Amino acid sequence: xxxxxxxxxxxxxxxxxxxxxxxxxxxxxxxxxxxxxxxxxxxxxxxxxxxxxxxxxxxxxxxxxxxxxxxxxxxxxxxxxxxxxxxxxxxxxxxxxxxxxxxxxxxxxxxxxxxxxxxxxxxxxxxxxxxxxxxxxxxxxxxxxxxxxxxxxxxxxxxxxxxxxxxxxx
Amino acid sequence: xxxxxxxxxxxxxxxxxxxxxxxxxxxxxxxxxxxxxxxxxxxxxxxxxxxxxxxxxxxxxxxxxxxxxxxxxxxxxxxxxxxxxxxxxxxxxxxxxxxxxxxxxxxxxxxxxxxxxxxxxxxxxxxxxxxxxxxxxxxxxxxxxxxxxxxxxxxxxxxxxxxxxxxxxxxxxxxxxxxxxxxxxxxxxxxxxxxxxxxxxxxxxxxxxxxxxxxxxxx
Numbered sequence: 001x002x003x004x005x006x007x008x009x010x011x012x013x014x015x016x017x018x019x020x021x022x023x024x025x026x027x028x029x030x031x032x033x034x035x036x037x038x039x040x041x042x043x044x045x046x047x048x049x050x051x052x053x054x055x056x057x058x059x060x061x062x063x064x065x066x067x068x069x070x071x072x073x074x075x076x077x078x079x080x081x082x083x084x085x086x087x088x089x090x091x092x093x094x095x096x097x098x099x100x101x102x103x104x105x106x107x108x109x110x111x112x113x114x115x116x117x118x119x120x121x122x123x124x125x126x127x128x129x130x131x132x133x134x135x136x137x138x139x140x141x142x143x144x145x146x147x148x149x150x151x152x153x154x155x156x157x158x159x160x161x162x163x164x165x166x167x168x169x170x
Numbered sequence: 171x172x173x174x175x176x177x178x179x180x181x182x183x184x185x186x187x188x189x190x191x192x193x194x195x196x197x198x199x200x201x202x203x204x205x206x207x208x209x210x211x212x213x214x215x216x217x218x219x220x221x222x223x224x225x226x227x228x229x230x231x232x233x234x235x236x237x238x239x240x241x242x243x244x245x246x247x248x249x250x251x252x253x254x255x256x257x258x259x260x261x262x263x264x265x266x267x268x269x270x271x272x273x274x275x276x277x278x279x280x281x282x283x284x285x286x287x288x289x290x291x292x293x294x295x296x297x298x299x300x301x302x303x304x305x306x307x308x309x310x311x312x313x314x315x316x317x318x319x320x321x322x323x324x325x326x327x328x329x330x331x332x333x334x335x336x337x338x339x340x341x342x343x344x345x346x347x348x349x350x351x352x353x354x355x356x357x358x359x360x361x362x363x364x365x366x367x368x369x370x371x372x373x374x375x376x377x378x379x380x381x382x383x384x385x386x387x388x389x
Binding site for chain 2: 007010011014015018019022023040043044045047048049052053054062065066068069070072073092093094107108111119120121124129130131132140141142143144148152157160161164
């Protein structure tokens with residue numbers, strides 16, 4: 001595969017899975033400027049490991065693994081933004097219609113807010129659950145047993161449901 | 171509230187994401203073509219001050235050592251031994267610093283979250299071990315200026331007592347710092363201040379996250 005082919009294939013993989021990157025970044029990063037940097041970092045890491053991509057896994061599993069790993073590591077770096085030598089002024093993923101995200105459904109807003117408040121690992125688990133990934137796939141991405149996945153999801157879900165109902169009734 | 175309800179709420183954003191998100195292809199290509207390739211360079215650039223300081227200090231140590239060896243006399247013995255030990259420890263410190271930079275930069279994120287995050291946290295916590303090694307050199311800063319020609323006739327008992335006390339207290343300080351360079355002390359301000367130059371905050375966060383992962387695995 002020559003370099004042009006490779007970057008075109010990569011582009012089409014990112015294009016078809018841009019929603020995953022957006023949802024991960026949105027859940028882990030509140031600051032708008034930091035989001036651009038996090039997207040940039042995720043893209044760089046995806047590109048770096050594109051050669052070693054294992055066909056046994058789906059593209060989405062690969063993207064989830066890298067995006068979640070980069071997002072979780074992002075805030076452990078000191079002054080993340082300063083560390084990126086050339087922070088982007090424009091974003092790689094752009095919103096063609098900003099309003100549609102501002103006027104999102106109230107329930108979705110509440111759910112997103114609750115997800116963003118979860119601990120990093122619980123957040124990863126819930127994101128994958130809400131994306132309807134199988135327990136097997138979630139176990140592969142997170143690196144814990146399927147039984148552990150099921151137990152944890154049930155516990156987090158119960159907490160989320162209670163909180164959701166409380167918030168909606170307020 | 172049903173399980174499917176949470177999933178349905180979450181799905182509300184999918185159509186919008188498909189419709190409103192676009193990839194800036196030009197920027198993406200620029201990032202993958204330039205930035206990925208030069209990421210090590212940019213990392214080195216960001217850590218320039220640390221690298222320059224280390225190299226500069228090693229050059230001074232090396233130069234002094236060569237000077238002492240080429241102009242050898244027994245008067246230089248304390249100097250040669252002390253500076254050699256300080257140099258070796260600093261070379262070890264410098265190589266650890268570079269190794270750490272390269273490892274952190276080359277980590278492959280394509281693994282399970284637990285595996286990669288544990289690897290990263292351990293890597294960040296290894297800064298403590300590197301800093302620990304640096305403590306060993308402390309007593310040698312109280313011996314490099316001594317000369318065996320001074321002893322015992324050229325100096326008084328008072329100075330000998332002072333020197334023993336000084337070196338003794340530095341040995342104790344070095345031992346104490348060595349013993350207390352451990353992740354358990356990350357909640358102590360003095361310790362965080364000491365390793366601040368090596369990325370203290372990151373180490374602290376790594377430690378917290380490591381504990382979180384241990385708890386996560388237990389459930």
